[in-house]
Amino acid sequence: MGAAAEPGGAGLEQVAIEDASLGAFYRSMNPTERHTFWACAAGWALDGMDFMIYPLVIGTIISLWKVDAGTAGLAATVTLLASALGGWLAGYLADRIGRVLTLQITILWFSFFSLVCAFAQSFEQLLVARALLGLGFGGEWAAGAVLMGETIRAQYRGRAVGSVQSGWAVGWGMAVLAQALLFSWLPPESAWRWMFVVGALPALLVFYLRRYVKEPEVARESRARAAASGDRPQIWEIFSGPVLRTTILASLAAAGCQGGYYAITTWLPRFLTTERGLSIVSSTGYLAALIVGSFVGYLVGAWLADRLGRRPLFLIFSLGAIAVIVAYTQLPLSNAVLWVLGFPLGFFASGYFSGMGAFLTELYPTRLRGSGQGFCYNFGRGIGALFPALVGYLSAQVGLASAIAIFAALAYGVFFAAAFALPETRGRVLHADS
Numbered sequence: 001m002g003a004a005a006e007p008g009g010a011g012l013e014q015v016a017i018e019d020a021s022l023g024a025f026y027r028s029m030n031p032t033e034r035h036t037f038w039a040c041a042a043g044w045a046l047d048g049m050d051f052m053i054y055p056l057v058i059g060t061i062i063s064l065w066k067v068d069a070g071t072a073g074l075a076a077t078v079t080l081l082a083s084a085l086g087g088w089l090a091g092y093l094a095d096r097i098g099r100v101l102t103l104q105i106t107i108l109w110f111s112f113f114s115l116v117c118a119f120a121q122s123f124e125q126l127l128v129a130r131a132l133l134g135l136g137f138g139g140e141w142a143a144g145a146v147l148m149g150e151t152i153r154a155q156y157r158g159r160a161v162g163s164v165q166s167g168w169a170v171g172w173g174m175a176v177l178a179q180a181l182l183f184s185w186l187p188p189e190s191a192w193r194w195m196f197v198v199g200a201l202p203a204l205l206v207f208y209l210r211r212y213v214k215e216p217e218v219a220r221e222s223r224a225r226a227a228a229s230g231d232r233p234q235i236w237e238i239f240s241g242p243v244l245r246t247t248i249l250a251s252l253a254a255a256g257c258q259g260g261y262y263a264i265t266t267w268l269p270r271f272l273t274t275e276r277g278l279s280i281v282s283s284t285g286y287l288a289a290l291i292v293g294s295f296v297g298y299l300v301g302a303w304l305a306d307r308l309g310r311r312p313l314f315l316i317f318s319l320g321a322i323a324v325i326v327a328y329t330q331l332p333l334s335n336a337v338l339w340v341l342g343f344p345l346g347f348f349a350s351g352y353f354s355g356m357g358a359f360l361t362e363l364y365p366t367r368l369r370g371s372g373q374g375f376c377y378n379f380g381r382g383i384g385a386l387f388p389a390l391v392g393y394l395s396a397q398v399g400l401a402s403a404i405a406i407f408a409a410l411a412y413g414v415f416f417a418a419a420f421a422l423p424e425t426r427g428r429v430l431h432a433d434s
Helices: 031-065 069-097 099-118 123-151 154-165 167-185 188-198 201-212 217-229 243-274 284-307 310-330 335-350 353-363 366-384 386-398 400-421
Strands: none
Touching: 031 069, 031 099, 031 123, 031 154, 031 167, 031 188, 031 201, 031 243, 069 099, 069 123, 069 243, 069 366, 069 386, 099 123, 099 188, 099 201, 123 154, 123 217, 123 353, 123 366, 154 167, 154 284, 154 353, 167 188, 167 284, 167 335, 217 366, 243 284, 243 310, 243 335, 243 353, 243 366, 243 386, 243 400, 284 310, 284 335, 284 353, 310 335, 310 353, 310 400, 353 366, 366 386, 386 400
């Protein structure tokens, strides 16, 4: 087993970030970087659309199939748990067979099972289909994030990877738009099925990937060296030696940031239609404010990741998210004020994700990057996966608003503490042997 370089240790090359403006990275991109950027941005947008479809139809599922809130939340939890396993396996596969090929496989996988969801005849069938979709959903991020992190130069990595992350808000918006149109045109009992049909569209992205996106040079060199020496990365290697501490802390940070996010986004549509008395269609404007705030948060987070650093971004946004979600759910606000507050809620509850992809890429040596990044982020998904179900079950005792606030604040507190304990990685140069 090869020795892994100490993440955050001495001897790692770093470059100064001279131009920290948000658009500098795009102006300086070569064709390879630009094709990779747009492919990953589109993939992440479609990934976000696929995931957000279920929270948007959860109320319809509850009504049609007479399931309780906790059971309905279980489907979101199972999707995320499966994505944790899929992300870890896809990250390991990316280290063994390549980033681009793994990305293609995962996109086809979750697109196919989104289509399967549309034909479910019972909640149990939908649960199984969502679990299988989750395997590809988690794998897509693992492969795409490391592909972006290795393709983009160190001085622009935070902004480029963070800007790709903003594609999630675009996908969320696409899902909300599809909901508004389909539920206006069709009865609820068929509209929800067509939502999942729309979720199969990401499969078309594979044609672009096959033609335009290349494997990063640093990854090809690392795999060639491993093949020549016979020292191929092992799936458990991220839990040994000096890299173990990084794996533990990065996993906790990922669990906190995703647990808070899923506690909010899974149940917010339901919160608006039940505790605030809005219809599915009329709640679209409130979700739109949240989505616009999320999109702006991603872009600002991408800029701050290179301007201030990864850790300051995480610390500022985690505290901001706690403050806004408590105000949103606990204060006696009018619907008009709630609509305005949707922007900062989306901003703080999403923007920190812009730093996560680059941060995890920079924490691990190249031979373990896919495995380490895939495990940590998707371990976070696995723990975060518990939060939608826990919010659903707790809501029966304390109400949905309080349940969302309790679990979101707990998660963001964990995120703050873990991020504080990890090293800053801004400007770190990636090499095949480190």
